Amino acid sequence: MFEHTVAELSRLLADGEVTSEALTREYLDRIERLDSRFNSFVTVTGEPALEAARAADAERRAGRAGPLTGIPMAHKDIFCTRGVRTACGSKMLDSFVSPYDAGVVERLQSAGMVMLGKLNMDEFAMGSSNETSFYGPVANPWDEKAIPGGSSGGSAAALAARLTPAATGTDTGGSIRQPAAMCGVTGIKPTYGRVSRWGMVAFASSLDQGGPMARTAEDCAILLGAMAGFDERDSTSVQREVPDYTVGLGQSLEGLRIGLPREYFAEGLDDAVARVIDEAVAEYKRLGAEIKEISLPNTHLAVPAYYVVAPAEASSNLSRFDGVRYGHRCEDPQDLEDLYKRSRGEGFGDEVKRRIMIGTYALSAGYFDAYYLKAQQIRRLIADDFARAFEEVDVIMGPTAPNVAFDRGEKKDDPVAMYLSDIYTLSVNLAGLPGMSVPAGFKGDRPVGLQIIGNYFDEGRLLNVAHQFQQATDWHTRAPENIA
């Protein structure tokens, strides 16, 4: 059953071809047999999963099943799950068993989904390679020497290895799209505010957004419909109706206006990746779309602006980890300041410390205008670039990342090189727009992702644009070898 998509499993469950319990057992067995190679799960909740599966089967027998009832899934370990450790990839939260469920967790649970466990990630979602996790790196199922991308690296790797048919991710600067691209799976970062951030461990509050990751755009459409919606406990949650994202999935792309930003095809883009993207664009032409070259002139400023805004917000958000109310506490503190400093010094890894320090510096007296205010002005310029582009085109396309997955260890000691690998995804978060990554081909044995960016709340169109591509191509059906 593990080769099936969420949509297929939904039909098989409805037709009585399989039970949720059998399906859940199959996935738990796969995780047990295979995940020692990938390290994509940090916690497996076997017994509770089987219990939830039996309950889902009972709901179905009682005639109360929805499209997601009984389908297994796994959460990125950034989403709080009641009674289950939520460590966010950090030693700081290694002992944190959440007393409550995140909004997204509640929603998927009430849709009847069965949680298999929690997925590995970069520490506090700060990383692009899943190498900053306290629980060790994740291997890319396509090539175990390669990183899976980050920060939702566990989610992407588990999907690629068919250890779960669906996963949640979060995206602050590319953390859904970049790992989806590198592991050959499909993921969507919705418009800022579309999915509740309540119970999602905060990294950069004006950029963070949760979303689904799966094998197909159709699956993402089903999952996003269940995840999205107003949550009064999140002060930035948007009060706006959630459409049925599956309804628009059959629409023709005849006349669709696609913009290709010339800045996304400039220096720094790998030739082989560029060829894959060109081929995907050619496919869209065959599907009836019109291609137009556009310009997003401030693209080169996205990395600098992001690495002020995100660390500044992170330094503020992560000040809550003080060794007093929850999380790691140092041994034998001499006084309160020593308690704070050593608890934080021991609990956080190097990348998190770097970002806290950059943020602290950018917000400190005398530097605020030069860094934080300047970055916010550039953020406006970047958002304005997109607004102008969307006057002329319906969606924007380009590569998700400038290259395929690199080898583990290759950029570990070079934060700046690591940051530049998110060059095409960061501006989408700064503007708050929705963006997707769709499998589009390979360079050698490593997957390449096509990024599709839409206007605010245009997730329905994005998903259909991705779905039409997946009707015409089979990249999304490819699976790594040795995962039987």
Add this chain to the structure above:
Amino acid sequence: MSLAPDEVRNIAHLARLAIGDEDVPAHADNLSRILELVDQMQQVDTKGVEPMAHPLEGGQRLRPDEVIEEDQREAFQKLAPQTEVGLYLVPKVIE
């Protein structure tokens, strides 16, 4: 933009992060390189550009001032490293 070791120590102090002396040079080097990257912003004239704090502009929602949460002090305090009679314990602050 290059940070001296003392500046790194001061930032770490402001952030309440204990950093080993042996780690200061590596942090100074990495933070300096990140600030160099960030400094590309200074080449852009942003005079008159309104800062954008948030993608969805609009005020904060208000709600009626009603009790909507139950007291869960015990559940929350179970997570704390050290508590006593409902209080969070820290080292002595006032002599």
